[in-house]
Amino acid sequence: xxxxxxxxxxxxxxxxxxxxxxxxxxxxxxxxxxxxxxxxxxxxxxxxxxxxxxxxxxxxxxxxxxxxxxxxxxxxxxxxxxxxxxxxxxxxxxxxxxxxxxxxxxxxxxxxxxxxxxxxxxxxxxxxxxxxxxxxxxxxxxxxxxxxxxxxxxxxxxxxxxxxxxxxxxxxxxxxxxxxx
Amino acid sequence: xxxxxxxxxxxxxxxxxxxxxxxxxxxxxxxxxxxxxxxxxxxxxxxxxxxxxxxxxxxxxxxxxxxxxxxxxxxxxxxxxxxxxxxxxxxxxxxxxxxxxxxxxxxxxxxxxxxxxxxxxxxxxxxxxxxxxxxxxxxxxxxxxxxxxxxxxxxxxxxxxxxxxxxxxxxxxxxxxxxxxxxxxxxxxxxxxxxxxxxxxxxxxxxxxxxxxxxxxxxxxxxxxxxxxxxxxxxxxxxxxxxxxxxxxxxxxxxxxxxxxxxxxxxxxxxxxxxxxxxxxxxxxxxxxxxxxxxxxxxxxxxxxxxxxxxxxxxxxxxxxxxxxxxxxxxxxxxxxxxxxxxxxxxxxxxxxxxxxx
Numbered sequence: 001x002x003x004x005x006x007x008x009x010x011x012x013x014x015x016x017x018x019x020x021x022x023x024x025x026x027x028x029x030x031x032x033x034x035x036x037x038x039x040x041x042x043x044x045x046x047x048x049x050x051x052x053x054x055x056x057x058x059x060x061x062x063x064x065x066x067x068x069x070x071x072x073x074x075x076x077x078x079x080x081x082x083x084x085x086x087x088x089x090x091x092x093x094x095x096x097x098x099x100x101x102x103x104x105x106x107x108x109x110x111x112x113x114x115x116x117x118x119x120x121x122x123x124x125x126x127x128x129x130x131x132x133x134x135x136x137x138x139x140x141x142x143x144x145x146x147x148x149x150x151x152x153x154x155x156x157x158x159x160x161x162x163x164x165x166x167x168x169x170x171x172x173x174x175x176x177x178x179x180x181x
Numbered sequence: 182x183x184x185x186x187x188x189x190x191x192x193x194x195x196x197x198x199x200x201x202x203x204x205x206x207x208x209x210x211x212x213x214x215x216x217x218x219x220x221x222x223x224x225x226x227x228x229x230x231x232x233x234x235x236x237x238x239x240x241x242x243x244x245x246x247x248x249x250x251x252x253x254x255x256x257x258x259x260x261x262x263x264x265x266x267x268x269x270x271x272x273x274x275x276x277x278x279x280x281x282x283x284x285x286x287x288x289x290x291x292x293x294x295x296x297x298x299x300x301x302x303x304x305x306x307x308x309x310x311x312x313x314x315x316x317x318x319x320x321x322x323x324x325x326x327x328x329x330x331x332x333x334x335x336x337x338x339x340x341x342x343x344x345x346x347x348x349x350x351x352x353x354x355x356x357x358x359x360x361x362x363x364x365x366x367x368x369x370x371x372x373x374x375x376x377x378x379x380x381x382x383x384x385x386x387x388x389x390x391x392x393x394x395x396x397x398x399x400x401x402x403x404x405x406x407x408x409x410x411x412x413x414x415x416x417x418x419x420x421x422x423x424x425x426x427x428x429x430x431x432x433x434x435x436x437x438x439x440x441x442x443x444x445x446x447x448x449x450x451x452x453x454x455x456x457x458x459x460x461x462x463x464x465x466x467x468x469x470x471x472x473x474x475x476x477x478x479x480x481x482x483x484x485x486x487x488x489x490x491x492x493x494x495x496x497x498x499x500x501x502x503x504x505x506x507x508x509x510x511x512x513x514x515x516x517x518x519x520x521x522x523x524x525x526x527x528x529x530x531x532x533x534x535x536x537x538x539x
Contacts, residue, residue, distance in 0.1 A: 020365065024194045027367040035194070035365035039220065039303070060451035062364055062444070063522050153194075 001056050003141060004064045006081050007128075008049035009073025009094070014128035017154065018071070019050035022132055024150035025142050026054045034062045047076050054141070069139055071131045072098060073114070082107075092134050094127060110138055110178045117172060126169040133173020144174050187231070188370055195368055197335045197361040198223035201291055204339035205263055206231055208373045210289070212238040212262035214251035216270065219303040220359035221293035224265040245270040249277040249290070256286040257396045259384030261343055265291035267359075268309050269300055272317065278352050279318025282413075283398035285383075287346035291339070291355045293362040296520035305359035306520040307443055310498035313356045314472040321410055323417050325353040325424070326472040330446045332366035338469070344375035349420055350383070356471065358494070360444045360523065417473070426469035427478055431457060435464030437537055438486045440479075440503050442468050445494055445523050452529035459530075461537050471499065479506035489513040490536055492524055 005022060009015045019035050026033040037050040051067070053059045066086045072078035073094045082103060085091060090108045093100075096115035112134050118126040129151070136142050148167050155163060187206055195203070202224045205213070213228040225241070232239035238255070242248040248264040255262035266274065271292045281288045294309045296302040313326045325345050327338040338355055346353035385394055400406040430450050432438055441449045446467040456463045466482065468475050483489070488511055491500040500515040507513055516532050518524050 020194065023365060027192055027194050033194075033367065036360065037363055039359075039363050058450070059366075059447070060454075061448045061523065061526050062360060065525050065527065 002060060003054050003068045003139070004066075005052040005054070005069045005071070005135070006049055006067050006084065007052070007071045007073075007131075008047065008077030008081055009128070011046050011048045013073045014125060015048050015073065016050050018128035018132055019052055021129065021147060021150045021154050022135070022142070023052050024153050025146040026052070028146045028149050028153075029142060031056060032059050034059045036062045047074070047080070049077065049081070069135060071135060073127060073131065075099065090138060092131060092138060094131065096127075110134060112173070112176050112178065114173065117176070118169060121169055121172060122165060126166060129166045130169040130173040133170040134176050135173075136170075137174045137176070144170055187235075188372070192367040192369055194365050195332065196223060196363060196365050197329075197332045197357060198293065198363070199227050200332050200335045200368055201265070201339050201355065201357070201362075202227035202231070203370065204336040205289070205343070206235070207370055208340050208343040209261050209377075210237070210263050210343065211260045212240075212252070212255040214240045214242050214248040214255075214262070214264050216242050216245050216248050216266065218267045218270045220295055220305070220362045221265050221267050221291065223362070224291060224293075245273040246277070249274040249281075249288070252288050252290070253277060253281050253284070253286055256281070256288050257284070257385050259380035259386065261287070261289070261347070263289035263291065263343075265293065267293050268295045268297050268306070268312075271309065271312060275312075275317035276319075278316060278324065279320055279322050280398050281352045282318070282322035282324070283320065283400075284396050285350040285413075286352065286396070287343075287350055288352040289342050289346050289355075290352065291342075291357065294356065294358040302520065303359065304521045305361075305444070305494060305523070307358055307445065307494040308496075308498070308520065309356070310442070310471065310493065310495060313354055314474070314502070321413070323351075324472055325349065325351055325420060326356050326470065327353070327426075328356045328442045328469060328471045329361060330428070330443055330467060330469070332361065332364065333368045334469075335361060336368055336370060340373055340375060343373075344378070345420075345424060347378035347380065349416060351416070351420070356443065358444055421473035424470060425473050425475045425477070427475040428467040428469060430465040432464030432466060432482060432486070434462055435485070436462040436487045437490060437533060438464045438466050438482055438488075439490045439492060439529070439533065440466045440468075440499070441492045442471055442499055445492055448523045448526050448529060449492060451526045452533060455526065455530050456533045459534075461533060463533055463537070468499075471502075474502045474506065476502075476506040479503060480508070483507040483510040487511055488536060490516055490532065492516045492529065494518055494520065494523060
């Protein structure tokens, strides 16, 4: 089994970090995994994304055309990566910043107001980690435990004080109930 | 980057550039000289902290010319020294590489390729295969060039580069690309797996208690230089005999062999797997040392395979070496893409199908 993920948003939303946490969680789960960032002449406020490919055998390709899961933290990312989703794939969109419009009918959507939820939890910057909780629940491919362990691995020593709050964000995301449409 | 331990326990998720840098530290690199350039800047960034922490030498040089010549200076004392750079800046180092080869110095250079020619761009490319394997320096010289295909190999081949450079007293290059430099993958570091090479017979360490030594490339006598060049080429023959490395996948009964190097080889192997499921007799071949090139093995394979396909992220460079190795015995096709990203697996499968049908 091989699954691909794109996490995308504005520079500053913690897109690359969330990707690193997800990739690290798959590593802790003894999966093969790759993480590849968009890099280029990027700037703060511009769009940024990273692609994670998890596989039970060797990862077939680091940068795949068709994606299983997209986390879009802003509207630009939603528009950009919607066409890249496989049929039956899943779009997890930050409905605090993305309009709830279902342009494609052959994929699944979860609209979660992760920016608003993170703000209510205490810090808007945790929207990225919160969305990983939503992904964990929606995909069933990774546990909150492994994501928690990954957070501990990825956060540098001088940021370890942020760990408890981020674990809360993960769980809040995991327990998020999407509105039934 | 939160890698605080030099030898982390177990698996770690790490970028190719940091993997190379940390492997160099574990290999015992005593001096790093460098000038920043994307997509390899993390190597210098990591070294700027780590080398100072370990009380080793780190110099952020004023130019790439200075970097590589500082490496020559350090290597002439027998030190393990390196620089890292990318494409257009590796161009600036060509003269020094020719000198270092003539001086038989264990220079280690990491080149993380970006798009060219000229200033080009910072996206992944394999356009410096010729620059690495043929080079732009003057005279009869060769580098040892190792091409990692994944992040684990970035580590393993950095270790190997230090060992081979010192064992053969020859400049050795690790040739990665922007994709490998920027991507992350779980890896293990382990210990430096090679013995230390004794440099006491030639290194410039001060002439106290012994005769003077001179390391130079100037060769005023034509006869003496012929002797030296024969010796140099005998060394290259020995390296080719002992050190050629390659990786093969399902080549035994393959009608078509797809050859690639570096990060492109991941997609090639996946395409071969899919083509095999469709019943097509395809195999994959990947040189790990691109200099010396696995000529002998390719020649052997050309006796069983009916056709070769070479895929590269450039306009066709390694394809020339494959054609020379196969020497007209079977057709060698090329499928490339200038710069940017690896060729998609699906497109490779289509190409394989089109070549087998014909």
